Amino acid sequence: MEWAAAVSFLIGVACALRMPVLVFTITVLIVMIAYAIASYSIGSTLLQSVAWSVAFAVVLEAGYLFGHGILYCLYSRRTAGGRRRVWQKIQSKYSAD
Numbered sequence: 001m002e003w004a005a006a007v008s009f010l011i012g013v014a015c016a017l018r019m020p021v022l023v024f025t026i027t028v029l030i031v032m033i034a035y036a037i038a039s040y041s042i043g044s045t046l047l048q049s050v051a052w053s054v055a056f057a058v059v060l061e062a063g064y065l066f067g068h069g070i071l072y073c074l075y076s077r078r079t080a081g082g083r084r085r086v087w088q089k090i091q092s093k094y095s096a097d
Contacts, residue, residue, distance in 0.1 A: 001052075005059045012063020016071065024064055032057045 015024050032053040039049040 004056065008056050008059040009063035009066075012060040012065075013067040013070075014063075015060075016064045016067025028057050028060050031060065 015027070019027070035056060036049045036053040039052060040046060044052075
């Protein structure tokens with residue numbers, strides 16, 4: 001199950017690159033339902049099936065948030081380096097400013 005959690009996390013990170021939040025949420029819901037049905041049909045109890053499907057959904061969401069966090073850090077640092085504040089652009093006629 002560790003491999004499945006790692007793969008779910010990486011899928012979440014990959015989805016963060018181009019998939020909107022609403023579409024990703026619907027995808028996670030479909031994955032949860034499909035995993036719960038498949039697990040229950042194999043012979044797991046209903047509680048175990050639901051618990052594992054929620055666990056995989058949490059890992060998918062964690063990967064999605066991690067990917068967005070990395071993108072935020074990359075884009076905010078890149079754009080912040082090129083910007084100057086307005087008060088730095090204004091030239092004053094007084095030497096004290």
